[in-house]
Amino acid sequence: MGAQILGVTLTPNLMVFGGLATLSALCAVGVVAFPNAVRSALCLVVNFFLLAFVYFTLNAEMMGITQIVVYTGAIMVLFLFVIMLLNLGAPQALKEKLDFKTPLGLLLGVALFGLVGSQLLPTFVGVTQVQTTGALEAFGSPQAVGRSLFSDYVVPFEAVSILLLVGIVGSILLAKRKI
Amino acid sequence: MAWPAAVQAVVRALLLLLPVLMLVPGLIWWERRLLSWMQDRIGPNRVGPFGLLQPIADGVKLFMKEDITPSAVDRAIYFIAPAVALFPAFAIGGTMPWGPNRWLTPVADVNIGVLYILAISSLGVYGIVLGGYAANNKYSLMGGLRSSAQLISYELAMGMSLACIVLATGSLKMTDMVAAQEGPLWGVVPVIQNWFLFTPYGAISFVIFVICMIAETNRAPFDLPEAENELIAGYHTEYSSMKFAVFFMGEYAAMMLFGGILSCVFLGGHNFVPINWDGLAHSAPALSWVAGVFGNLNYYLAPIWFLGKCAGVITFYIWLRATLPRLRYDQLMNLGWKTLLPLATANFVVVALWILATRLMSESQGQTMGSILGFVAAIIAGSIIYLLWKAIFLSRKGDLLQPRDIDMVKPAVEARTVEMVDPNAGVA
Structure with missing residues (x-):
């Protein structure tokens, strides 16, 4: 079809x-x-x-x-x-002078693209159909995400939240001398 | 009902969009008349009966007006900003059920209903910020900046207040929330519906949500982005004709859909009154025919009750506008960050305690004891939080809302003497 x-x-x-x-x-x-x-x-x-x-x-x-x-x-x-x-x-104020940075940046960009592409693209050679197996129906549902966050990954989850809290407190401390 | 899914989706979307589009002029009329009445004026009463055709006349006028584009604007952004402002105002109703028939409403009953509302309402800031930036006008920019700061601040408290209800319902779906409110009150009284407004945690969430909702829609007393005595008209100063009208329409559509969300989450959705007609018929068989009639009315006229609730919320909006003076900027920020957000977070703990208490007690002692324990737990938690709050306040010197020092000009001291010079003195 x-x-x-x-x-x-x-x-x-x-x-x-x-x-x-x-x-x-x-x-x-x-x-x-x-x-x-x-x-x-x-x-x-x-x-x-x-x-x-x-x-x-x-x-x-x-x-x-x-x-x-x-x-x-x-x-x-x-x-x-x-x-x-x-x-x-x-916008004119932001225009930079053309120097070695632009070509070098382009070159590095192409190199990175090539590196990633050379690893990824061979998998797709000869593929003519979209594969629709794999993810379950409820894979991304809030229930499934919540359950795995608070059971299997509860320690990393809490560690991240503490990290964020530290970040918030630190930024307030830096930004505000007198609290 | 073997219609293609696409047709069904279009029908649903139209059934949400068209009523909103059609009711916006009526809303503007109602605001102007009610506000006039509250301010002891007459208001628009010439065009049509009671001035009902005034919005149409205004619309025609807005179409006919010259569309001025100032020369210094950032053109592309200037043109897309009104559209960006309109999109979230309409899209926000996507998961909102306005009737019991799941085939017609909501547009999409996705399992992330409330999160969707938060996400879309957070996009509402873009139209205002972009409009303010693109106009290349200091007043507009100030309006845009104020708006983005305000929306970021109030979104958090709004999310927390909704999270309380999510915790109580156990689902993010709006339809599940409405269904949860059709149960018996506190799990005990079978005749009355369990509208979240009537539960101790829900009442607090309701107040927080209402305040945040008004701030999110930029309405008085939180209309700092368009404070006319400071910023001319704020972010839409440089907009004229239809582009201004689009901003205006977006604001009113958002008001109305937020009214709908408030009704769905706290006021029982499309149910007429908080009476469980089936429960009434069961507990008082003599009244079963009354219950049957009203139950049918409740079911078949559901959209009318829902719109009635929206209209009530909008009337409340207008009433607030007529009553309250605009907040000062630092008061606005303090209210959002230092009062509403901690209160909503504390309320979250109270909900958790309530659920824990009712579940634990219900298992061993039955529903009634569960609810009593829930109330006790909520009251104890509330008082502990209140005492903590007081302790924090007392440990500070002075009030959180400190009066700002303003250097008043003393005319007696600083009066300048101006010498008048006659420009024609030396001519003759």
């Missing part, structure tokens, strides 16, 4: 994933490409938001919504807040 591209059957799932992945990749490029800091931040917001939808398509609603709450809703709002407080000037 359906059209075929490069020998892969075009299912609705694949189309949804393709659209989301393309858009989020474009946004990721936009984050580094835009000279305007606010637009970069906005691209990152859209990227996080679309990633959440990728999680939704993988039956991991909990994960996706946490992504929106934490990254899109809290962290990026703070980013924007800081950018607006700094009130960076016109």
Whole structure:
């Protein structure tokens, strides 16, 4: 059924994933490409938001919504807040002079991409169908996540929460001399 | 009902969106009339009966107005900001059930219902922040900054107050929350429904949620982002015509849908009154026909009761706007971080104790003893928390809401003498 591209059957799932992945990749490029800091931040917001939808398509609603709450809703709002407080000037002010850093950065980027790709892509050679086995229906449900967080991984979970608490107290101490 | 899932989804979405879209003008009319009445004015009464057609006239006027785009704005962001502001205002109702028929509502009964609401409401800040930034106007920027700080602060307390109800229900689904409120009150009184407003922890959560809800929708007395005596109109100072109207509509839609969420989580959702008609028929067989009639009314007219509750919440919003003066910025922050968040966190402990007490006691002694123990546990926990709170307050010097020092100008001392110069003195 359906059209075929490069020998892969075009299912609705694949189309949804393709659209989301393309858009989020474009946004990721936009984050580094835009000279305007606010637009970069906005691209990152859209990227996080679309990633959440990728999680939704993988039956991991909990994960996706946490992504929106934490990254899109809290962290990026703070980013924007800081950018607006700094009130960076016109986009021209941000243009750097072309020196060895740009080509070197590009080269290193391509190298990293090649390294990751050489490990990942061979697995997909000859694959023509999306595999839909694996994750259970209730794999990403709040119940399943909660149960594993508070039974199997309770020590790391509590350790992380203490770490965060220490971080909060420390930042308040640094920011505020008189408490 | 073998409709394709896509058609069903579209029908559900439309059944949520269209009523909201249609009721927003009515809402604006109701706000203006009620506010006028509370302020001893007349309000809009010329267009149509009781001025009912005034919102339509306003809408036409807004369409016809010249759409001015200031030259110094960041164009792309300036144009998308109103749309970004409108999206969460409508999307927030996605998991909200407005009737008992699960085939028609909610749009998506996902297992993350409440988290979805928190996530979408946290996106509401973007429209305001972007509008404030893009306008390239100091007042707008101040409005945007205030709004983002305010929303971040109140989101936390709102999340905690909802978490209490999640703990009590044992589910994140909105439909489960409504179902849990149809049970007997405190697990004991079969005739009355267990609306979370009537439980000790729910009442505290309710108050916190209402305050946070008003702050999230930027309404008086938390309307600092658009405080007109300080910031002209805040984030939408530079917006005119339809783009302004979109911001306006987003605000009202958000008010209404937050009203719906409040009704679902604390006020029994689509149930008319907190009476369990089946329970009544069971405990008083003589009244069973009354219970039957009202039970049917309760079931078949559910959306009307739900909308009625929304209207009640909106009336409360307007009443607050007419009553309370705007908070000062430091008061707003102190209320959010130093009062509501600790209170909501403490309430979380109280809920846990309540659940523990009722479950433990119910197993050995029966429901009634369980509820009594729950009340005792809640009261003890509440008093311990209150005493701790008092101790913290007393250990400080002075009040948390300190009056700010303002250097008053003394005209008698600082009066300048201005010499008047006649510009035409040397001409003639």
